[in-house]
Amino acid sequence: xxxxxxxxxxxxxxxxxxxxxxxxxxxxxxxxxxxxxxxxxxxxxxxxxxxxxxxxxxxxxxxxxxxxxxxxxxxxxxxxxxxxxxxxxxxxxxxxxxxxxxxxxxxxxxxxxxxxxxxxxxxxxxxxxxxxxxxxxxxxxxxxxxxxxxxxxxxxxxxxxxxxxxxxxxxxxxxxxxxxxxxxxxxxxxxxxxxxxxxxxxxxxxxxxxxxxxxxxxxxxxxxxxxxxxxxxxxxxxxxxxxxxxxxxxxxxxxxxxxxxxxxxxxxxxxxxxxxxxxxxxxxxxxxxxxxxxxxxxxxxxxxxxxxxxxxxxxxxxxxxxxxxxxxxxxxxxxxxxxxxxxxxxxxxxxxxxxxxxxxxxxxxxxxxxxxxxxxxxxxxxxxxxxxxxxxxxxxxxxxxxxxxxxxxxxxxxxxxxxxxxxxxxxxxxxxxxxxxxxxxxxxxxxxxxxxxxxxxxxxxxxxxxxxxxx
Numbered sequence: 401x402x403x404x405x406x407x408x409x410x411x412x413x414x415x416x417x418x419x420x421x422x423x424x425x426x427x428x429x430x431x432x433x434x435x436x437x438x439x440x441x442x443x444x445x446x447x448x449x450x451x452x453x454x455x456x457x458x459x460x461x462x463x464x465x466x467x468x469x470x471x472x473x474x475x476x477x478x479x480x481x482x483x484x485x486x487x488x489x490x491x492x493x494x495x496x497x498x499x500x501x502x503x504x505x506x507x508x509x510x511x512x513x514x515x516x517x518x519x520x521x522x523x524x525x526x527x528x529x530x531x532x533x534x535x536x537x538x539x540x541x542x543x544x545x546x547x548x549x550x551x552x553x554x555x556x557x558x559x560x561x562x563x564x565x566x567x568x569x570x571x572x573x574x575x576x577x578x579x580x581x582x583x584x585x586x587x588x589x590x591x592x593x594x595x596x597x598x599x600x601x602x603x604x605x606x607x608x609x610x611x612x613x614x615x616x617x618x619x620x621x622x623x624x625x626x627x628x629x630x631x632x633x634x635x636x637x638x639x640x641x642x643x644x645x646x647x648x649x650x651x652x653x654x655x656x657x658x659x660x661x662x663x664x665x666x667x668x669x670x671x672x673x674x675x676x677x678x679x680x681x682x683x684x685x686x687x688x689x690x691x692x693x694x695x696x697x698x699x700x701x702x703x704x705x706x707x708x709x710x711x712x713x714x715x716x717x718x719x720x721x722x723x724x725x726x727x728x729x730x731x732x733x734x735x736x737x738x739x740x741x742x743x744x745x746x747x748x749x750x751x752x753x754x755x756x757x758x759x760x761x762x763x764x765x766x767x768x769x770x771x772x773x774x775x776x777x778x779x780x781x782x783x784x785x786x787x788x789x790x791x792x793x794x795x796x797x798x799x800x801x802x803x804x805x806x807x808x809x810x811x812x813x814x815x816x817x818x819x820x821x822x823x824x825x826x827x828x829x830x831x832x833x834x835x836x837x838x839x840x841x842x843x844x845x846x847x848x849x850x851x852x853x854x855x856x857x858x859x860x861x862x863x864x865x866x867x868x869x870x871x
Contacts, residue, residue, distance in 0.1 A: 421545035421714070422707020425552075425700050428772060430686060430779055446794055450678035452688070456865040457577050459673050464663055465580050468653055472576040475654025479572060482565035489554070489561040496554040499547045502539040507724075508532065534724020538746075544714040549707030556701035563697055566690035566867035573866035576652045578857045580664070580671065582645035585850035587668035590638045592846045593631060596839045599814075600628035603835055606821065607828045620828035627832060631839055670849040673856060677793075679863055685786055686779060689864030695778040699771040706768060709760040715749040782862070789862040793855040800848045807841040814838040 453459070457469050473479065509532045542548055604624045610616040642665070650660040679685075686692055721743040750757060817834035820826045860866070 422549055422710040423703060425703045427696060428699065428775055446676055446797065447679045447790065448676045449681055451680045451684060452678050452860070452863050452865050454865060454867060456860045457573060459677075460577075460671055462580075462667070462671065464667065465577060465671070468580055468649065468664060469573055469576050471653040471655075472572050473569060476568075476572045476652060477654065478568050479565065482561070482568045486558070486561045486565055489558040493551070493554040493558050496547070496551045499540065499550065500542065502537055504535065504537045507534050507536065530726060532724065532726050534722050534740075536720065536722045538718050538720035541717045541719060543717055544711040545707055546711030546716070549704045549711065553701045553704035553708065556697045556704060560694050560697040560701060563690045563694035567694060570690060570861060570864055570866040572652060574857055574861035576649065577671070577860075578854060579645050579649040579652055580667075581853045581857060582850070583642055583649060583665050584667040585670050585846075585853055586638050586642035586645060587665070588670050588849065589843070589846045590635060590642065591668055592842050593635050593638060596631050596842060597628060597635070600624065600631060600835060600839070603818070603828075603831060604628055606818075607831075610821075610828065615824065616828045620832070624828060624832050624835070627836055627839070634843070670846075671853045672849070677856065677859065679786075679790070679859070682783065682786075685863050686782065689782050690867060691864075692775070692778050692782055695771070695775040699768065699775050702764065702768040702771045706761065706764040709757065709764045712750065712757045712760065713754060715747045718746040718748070720744065720746055782864075785862040786859075789855070789859040793852075793859050796848065796852045796855040800845070800852055803841065803845040803848050807838070807845045810834075810838040810841040 457465055511530050511532075513527070513530050540547065604621070607616050607621050607624050611618065611621050646660060646665055647657045649664060650657045653660070680688075721741065723739070723741045725739050814831075814834040814837070817826060817831050821828065821831045
């Protein structure tokens with residue numbers, strides 16, 4: 401009686417322990433209260449707290465860009481790899497869930513045997529065929545949550561793979577938009593460079609006429625000619641940059657460079673959204689960024705694996721049974737005369753040496769600590785990237801405003817200088833200085849347009865836009 405009471409008490413303690421096989425997962429909070437507030441560097445007139453649309457690239461209102469992004473999301477090789485990782489994680493989840501179901505197996509083993517004289521004393525024939533066949537059924541009772549925690553970890557792995565795929569989508573959309581913007585920006589820079597060369601050609605022609613009339617020196621002609629050739633030399637380099645951007649765009653959309661449609665390179669105006677950009681707030685950004693979701697899901701998976709390891713401290717109980725038959729011929733096997741069966745539980749318990757199990761528990765706990773630190777770091781990095789992107793965008797706009805004023809002033813000065821040169825009031829060296837100033841200001845302004853375009857795309861990327869959550 402005392403033995404039965406002891407066994408009941410031991411079983412009760414095991415059941416209670418089963419309820420606490422590993423820690424229950426609790427989603428972490430942001431590292432700081434300020435993480436869910438507004439952005440520090442947000443400035444009036446530049447951004448708005450309106451929610452960022454998932455398809456932010458449509459704010460550019462460019463059908464060609466819309467088509468290219470759709471092509472990239474459908475055919476990009478990085479996204480195809482991410483889809484494969486999702487499929488692999490889902491297969492692992494199906495396998496983990498299948499552990500909850502009973503298992504059955506068929507076995508059959510024909511053999512030619514010879515029995516020894518001890519096993520079959522007095523027998524005339526100790527050799528012959530023996531057929532063994534049976535059905536085995538087993539079911540693991542998940543009393544301590546090993547299987548349940550395994551399913552929990554596998555489900556979190558699927559979520560992680562989906563979040564990683566969403567992160568790839570963010571990158572692919574941003575890179576595709578940037579490549580398209582680079583094509584357009586370099587085309588605009590080429591156009592400005594050619595305009596500058598045309599203006600310098602006019603100045604060179606006038607200076608040569610004045611030289612032929614004895615009004616200008618050969619030095620003036622040579623210096624204007626040198627400036628013209630320097631600006632002309634910028635064009636091949638810009639054309640090479642444009643072709644590189646086209647090649648990148650083709651690769652991102654899953655095409656060979658020669659297969660990119662010509663319409664992809666027709667835009668020659670910098671890609672830009674003139675209106676204030678919708679950026680939302682810190683809380684929306686943290687919830688939206690797929691890398692943060694992936695880090696949180698990795699933490700959930702590693703926490704669940706602590707439970708998987710902890711369950712090995714307790715017995716693994718499997719209910720099983722088998723039905724079989726042994727006969728010397730197929731007819732005897734089917735007759736049922738040699739039927740045997742076995743029903744009973746199987747208890748597997750690593751005892752008393754539990755150090756290997758405790759080592760696995762400690763390793764799983766360390767993995768969870770690493771995942772938590774990675775989550776905190778991902779959140780802080782996300783906030784940093786968003787603030788830097790906002791600040792860079794604001795400063796890019798400020799610099800462009802100054803360059804616009806400088807270019808306008810340089811244009812007026814060059815026009816006045818040309819008119820005065822035609823009147824013979826100034827010489828060609830003064831015109832050269834004015835033309836050089838205008839050329840540098842114009843080139844800097846169109847280059848800054850490209851910087852503004854890139855800063856906008858960097859901002860959208862830092863905010864985590866570009867995925868729909870479809871997985």
